[in-house]
Amino acid sequence: MNADEKEIISPAKGALLIWLVGMIAIFANFLPIISVPLLVLAWLMSFGAAFVFPTIYFLTARFGSRLHNYPYYVAAGVLLIVGLNGWYLSNAWAYGLKWQGATYTYVVSILSVIYLAAVFICAVIGIRQRSIRASQVAHLGLFVVLSFGAFPILGELP
Numbered sequence: 001m002n003a004d005e006k007e008i009i010s011p012a013k014g015a016l017l018i019w020l021v022g023m024i025a026i027f028a029n030f031l032p033i034i035s036v037p038l039l040v041l042a043w044l045m046s047f048g049a050a051f052v053f054p055t056i057y058f059l060t061a062r063f064g065s066r067l068h069n070y071p072y073y074v075a076a077g078v079l080l081i082v083g084l085n086g087w088y089l090s091n092a093w094a095y096g097l098k099w100q101g102a103t104y105t106y107v108v109s110i111l112s113v114i115y116l117a118a119v120f121i122c123a124v125i126g127i128r129q130r131s132i133r134a135s136q137v138a139h140l141g142l143f144v145v146l147s148f149g150a151f152p153i154l155g156e157l158p
Contacts, residue, residue, distance in 0.1 A: 011061035014140045015054035057143040061136065071126040071135040078123045078142055082116050085150050096154030108152040115145045 064070055089109055096105035119141040126135030 011058045014061060014143070015058040017140070017144065053143055053147050057140070061139055064139070065132060065136060070132060071123070071130065074135045074139045074142070075120075075123040075127055078116070078120050078138060081142060081146065081150060082120060085112060085116060088151050089154075092154040100154055105154060108154070112145075112150060112152060115141075116150070119145055 064073060067073065089112065093105065093109075096108075100108075119138050122134055122138035122141055125131065126133075126138055
């Protein structure tokens with residue numbers, strides 16, 4: 001196997017990373033505010049839901065990276081998520097200030113912008129240098145951000 005055929009991140013390792021980040025996000029958001037029986041129920045239900053993103057990532061990384069225009073597809077996906085996340089933040093801003101407070105809303109929004117900007121920069125590097133590896137990093141970063149940082153809860157929590 002020559003250097004061009006090596007993958008910087010295997011799809012299986014990326015899917016495992018996304019699953020772990022998703023599980024951490026599930027427990028970090030709800031641990032202090034729900035009772036133990038509900039936590040166990042949520043844990044059992046989230047186990048199946050936590051496999052959705054890794055499965056999608058695994059399939060798109062495995063088959064998508066073989067496409068000729070793969071860096072462009074990754075950049076288009078990043079731009080789509082950036083646009084949707086910006087639209088969501090603009091619509092949920094008032095709820096965030098009301099229910100979560102100004103500090104939380106500003107910090108979460110700034111972190112979301114930073115995460116997505118870093119992924120977008122990787123995608124642009126992949127296009128400019130025609131680098132499959134940079135595009136794979138951007139692809140993995142996109143799914144990690146989707147699992148943890150995009151579309152934060154800015155409304156009322158249960």
